[in-house]
Amino acid sequence: MSAQVEEVRLSLPHIELAAHVYGPADGHPVLAVHGWMDNAMSFARLIPKLDGLRIVAVDLAGHGYSDHRPPGTGYLIWDYVYDLLHVANQFGWERFSLLGHSMGAIVSTLLAGTVPERVQRLALIDAIIPHTSKPEAAPQELAAAFESLMAQKGKRRRVHESLEAAIEARVKGKVPLNREASELLAQRGVMPVPGGYIWRTDPRLALSSPLRLTFDQAMAFVRRVTCPVNLIVAEQGYLKRIPHALEPLRGLPIDIVEQPGPHHLHLESEAGAQAVADCFNRFFRTA
Template sequence: MSVHIEEIRLNLPHIELAAHLYGPEDGQPVLALHGWLDNAMSFARLAPQLDGLRIVALDLAGHGHSGHRPPGANYPLWDYALDALLVAEQLGWQRFSLLGHSLGASVAMLLAAALPERVERLALIDGLLPLTHEPEQAPQQLGEALKAQLALPGKRKPVYASVERAVEARLHGGYPLSREAAELLASRGLMPQAGGYTWRSDPRLTLPSPLRMSRAHVEACVRALRCPVSLVLAEEGIPVRHPQSMALIEDLPITLHRLPGGHHLHLDDEAGASAVADCFKPLFAAP
């Protein structure tokens, strides 16, 4: 059965974002936020299995068909949160839910913590807590980021002779994912280039962050959540790096699901998408 997906553009005051739109006009409003270096195709298998939802799956700034930040800007999590909020404003959504994977899950958590009156539900996949640095690490982190910015003009994006070569590169970079998942992401993430294809994503996305929150900052945000939260952790996904982090998750009123599969379990195959959907359906069915 074919699934209707509408391509839309969202003109924010500072940037234009692209998105896929799923579901009925009167469905529950949900913003879907993908992971780092992914795009809206991240939800191509999952969104059609969540009946009754009006899902806007964004290409985050710097990803997919969305615009890039202006020269001199970076990609901090809080700017993604502002983008998501402005999208909700443009859509006329006073209250909405967030569906996030990896980086998108961290952005969703921060937005829900900061503005609990706006966010109804959080459905998170293999992500919740942003990467942190303690205060004493800040000078070194900033130094590395500044040097990387200086070196950026000398870097060139890789060019692949074919889409298949680009898919192979994606299969061997970062967290493992299925070939089908890599092909879906590449279908939206690649653009023609002299000599072949290259990624649409902004090269600045691969630079080190000038600043990260401390563990105390992140804990304060997670404890500020007031909406129902359903979190799917993949057994072969991103490891929870600190025992304190897992203890924090288990100490909070978060519905926790552990499923077999890797970091992209919601995209790797239909079975994984179905399992994730089954975890989230009770969340969205609740009054």
């Protein structure tokens, strides 16, 4: 990101979050929401290419420079919605738009469906519908979540012997990235500790979800969105790996655009970031 970026700390009633603020003070207000295990640097290549926007790129709780949730609590997806509403209120934004990638796109959709009167535009990258489960699976999923939470007690965090090793671990992670993208995320995601380096992300982020929405519940949020929606689908990304993932969106007023590239197409290359920026600049100009 350029020198125009301002680093801020946001003291919410229940947690303190970190964020980047970018763009003209009178620009269209946008909350940028990164994906699981990423941080605000997810938008480092994209944000400078967006025009006329006042963007607050947040490190979600448990990520980057933001605080972790208190002991005894977890990372329910709707808690992020609550956090972001507080962030918007702190900036005095009665109405604002959302730019989300992956889990951040899902959180953005949930927010826009929860308070549709407050969201003006929804710009999404490679995700939209929350992960779902069948109702009969809920008891087993809750049991598995409790088991994983109890097994977490006393578990030591992985310490990488060098910064290079930490970056390489992210390259080969559950959601693989190229090296340039991993290096960008490491700028606010890795910290030195005795014996080496660790990723700042809260280990509890990897725990099983205790409860998921049913498909009908998830689609109720999507259908309640009233603002214009622009969804970019990466041709080698997440949505393309799920059979019929876009079928539930047919007939809804959602502009779906396919772009070449992987799940992190906006971060892994300048060309990918420019392609996403071109699409979203057109989208926001019609506001």
